[in-house]
Amino acid sequence: xxxxxxxxxxxxxxxxxxxxxxxxxxxxxxxxxxxxxxxxxxxxxxxxxxxxxxxxxxxxxxxxxxxxxxxxxxxxxxxxxxxxxxxxxxxxxxxxxxxxxxxxxxxxxxxxxxxxxxxxxxxxxxxxxxxxxxxxxxxxxxxxxxxxxxxxxxxxxxxxxxxxxxxxxxxxxxxxxxxxxxxxxxxxxxxxxxxxxxxxxxxxxxxxxxxxxxxxxxxxxxxxxxxxxxxxxxxxxxxxxxxxxxxxxxxxxxxxxxxxxxxxxxxxxxxxxxxxxxxxxxxxxxxxxxxxxxxxxxxxxxxxxxxxxxxxxxxxxxxxx
Amino acid sequence: xxxxxxxxxxxxxxxxxxxxxxxxxxxxxxxxxxxxxxxxxxxxxxxxxxxxxxxxxxxxxxxxxxxxxxxxxxxxxxxxxxxxxxxxxxxxxxxxxxxxxxxxxxxxxxxxxxxxxxxxxxxxxxxxxxxxxxxxxxxxxxxxxxxxxxxxxxx
Numbered sequence: 001x002x003x004x005x006x007x008x009x010x011x012x013x014x015x016x017x018x019x020x021x022x023x024x025x026x027x028x029x030x031x032x033x034x035x036x037x038x039x040x041x042x043x044x045x046x047x048x049x050x051x052x053x054x055x056x057x058x059x060x061x062x063x064x065x066x067x068x069x070x071x072x073x074x075x076x077x078x079x080x081x082x083x084x085x086x087x088x089x090x091x092x093x094x095x096x097x098x099x100x101x102x103x104x105x106x107x108x109x110x111x112x113x114x115x116x117x118x119x120x121x122x123x124x125x126x127x128x129x130x131x132x133x134x135x136x137x138x139x140x141x142x143x144x145x146x147x148x149x150x151x152x153x154x155x156x157x158x159x160x161x162x163x164x165x166x167x168x169x170x171x172x173x174x175x176x177x178x179x180x181x182x183x184x185x186x187x188x189x190x191x192x193x194x195x196x197x198x199x200x201x202x203x204x205x206x207x208x209x210x211x212x213x214x215x216x217x218x219x220x221x222x223x224x225x226x227x228x229x230x231x232x233x234x235x236x237x238x239x240x241x242x243x244x245x246x247x248x249x250x251x252x253x254x255x256x257x258x259x260x261x262x263x264x265x266x267x268x269x270x271x272x273x274x275x276x277x278x279x280x281x282x283x284x285x286x287x288x289x290x291x292x293x294x295x296x297x298x299x300x301x302x303x304x305x306x307x308x309x310x311x312x313x314x315x316x317x318x319x320x321x
Numbered sequence: 322x323x324x325x326x327x328x329x330x331x332x333x334x335x336x337x338x339x340x341x342x343x344x345x346x347x348x349x350x351x352x353x354x355x356x357x358x359x360x361x362x363x364x365x366x367x368x369x370x371x372x373x374x375x376x377x378x379x380x381x382x383x384x385x386x387x388x389x390x391x392x393x394x395x396x397x398x399x400x401x402x403x404x405x406x407x408x409x410x411x412x413x414x415x416x417x418x419x420x421x422x423x424x425x426x427x428x429x430x431x432x433x434x435x436x437x438x439x440x441x442x443x444x445x446x447x448x449x450x451x452x453x454x455x456x457x458x459x460x461x462x463x464x465x466x467x468x469x470x471x472x473x474x475x476x
Contacts, residue, residue: 032464105445128440128462132447147438149463212466215456 026319027134028142030150031187036194043160046307046314053313058087061320064117065091066109067144068124073283073305074144074153078121081312087320090117107136114138119320122146140319148183154282155187157311161304162239165278168195172236176202177243177263177288179209184282185243186213193222200237202230204259207249230263235272240265242281242288266290270298280304333370339387341409342399347372349402350382352472356402356431357395365389378405397425401453401471424453432458432467432474439463449476 031039063082067075079089092113106124110133113120120137122130123144130143130150145151162168173192175185179201189199189209199222201209214224227233234240242265250256264287265279281289281301293299345353350369359365366387375381382403390410399406400422410418430448434441441449441462451458457468467474 030464106440106443107446124440125438126440126443127436127438127464128460131462132440132445135447146440147463212456212468 026140029130031152031155031191042314046310049313050310056086058085061087061118063089064113064120066122077308110136154184155191157307158188160307160311171197171238173197174200174237174240178207178245179203180207182243193217193220199224200233202227240279267292333368336385336387340391342384343407345382345403345406347380350384352402355475356398397423400424433476434460436463436465
């Protein structure tokens with residue numbers, strides 16, 4: 001069991017299946033595979049790219065966008081990031097019109113597409129799909145979301161946005177909303193723990209951060225504090241990360257609206273926050289942030305979304321150059 | 322021969338060649354057979370004794386497998402459900418080798434991931450992979466952690 005193919009770092013090695021190719025290749029599968037220094041390195045790279053970038057650095061390179069699930073902003077921002085670096089992108093189109101509808105395995109799709117391109121960006125409904133893809137690909141794989149699992153580019157752009165306003169070290173970060181199923185909140189909590197942050201959780205009953213994750217964060221020395229409501233803690237926070245509460249988690253519309261309204265971020269709620277305080281949201285939002293917040297200096301969710309471009313440019317350069 | 326010895330002899334007679342797995346946690350003998358891949362369709366002669374009196378453990382299970390010497394990785398899988406088990410390799414009725422079980426670092430294709438959304442449960446040409454951690458078995462595909470009732474997930 002001595003041979004491993006590792007991701008961008010050796011945090012979570014997966015034994016190579018028998019018969020698979022061996023050797024080091026840069027994949028970006030999970031934020032858990034990253035050491036803090038590697039995250040900082042990528043964020044520095046994104047910052048440099050944002051101020052000045054070489055629009056021919058990936059000229060002649062081709063990116064495959066394999067999206068087995070609908071996506072608007074993630075797909076478009078990877079496509080835009082690749083175009084800005086001088087490369088081109090191809091996509092497989094809809095799942096219905098592809099070989100997948102004929103029953104082809106993901107492993108075979110990845111093997112075949114590996115022969116066409118220089119990097120594969122994958123979104124798939126099954127958790128662990130990107131990890132599997134990295135085992136069968138002969139080119140780097142970037143995970144653009146696998147079911148309820150990982151979405152590392154989102155976490156990196158979240159961190160990047162925080163870093164634009166403050167040092168990440170030791171911040172008090174509030175996570176609000178559906179913390180049970182929200183994969184972005186899980187990954188961000190994990191990443192923030194690498195920076196010695198204190199995590200404050202505020203979520204409806206039944207949608208709390210999974211206890212296994214709380215245990216893991218605590219074991220790593222991260223303090224996780226649960227709060228009944230947001231108003232009691234908002235003044236202590238440096239950032240508030242708001243996630244969508246999904247209607248389908250509730251038995252009926254009235255119970256959803258009752259819960260959702262009590263977790264709504266309004267201008268009134270933000271009256272006495274710290275000067276440097278910021279509000280983030282992975283978007284799309286529904287009712288969880290009042291549109292009145294958009295014009296306040298604390299609102300950073302649209303910048304956060306725009307930051308997807310430099311961060312994804314940095315990721316593409318990292319794996320292809 | 323004492324009454325006890327006669328009873329034990331009847332329950333689990335000596336084997337000429339093969340493996341004796343002793344000091345199995347009481348009640349886990351059949352799971353030990355499952356975890357080392359011995360099912361109803363295999364050809365080995367197997368003797369199983371459960372809830373046998375033991376000085377060391379009060380009660381224990383014993384499994385004897387004729388004409389098959391277990392490999393190290395097979396032996397180590399047993400540690401997941403019977404960490405105190407001891408393995409005796411028998412040749413010509415004598416104990417040729419005696420060894421304990423060591424917890425393996427990884428389990429490949431032994432345990433099914435309980436997460437229905439995990440890619441390892443889809444129709445893909447891969448085997449399940451778990452890293453054995455202090456808190457349980459960690460799925461290397463979806464990060465699910467099995468903390469209890471491991472035997473019900475044995476493939």
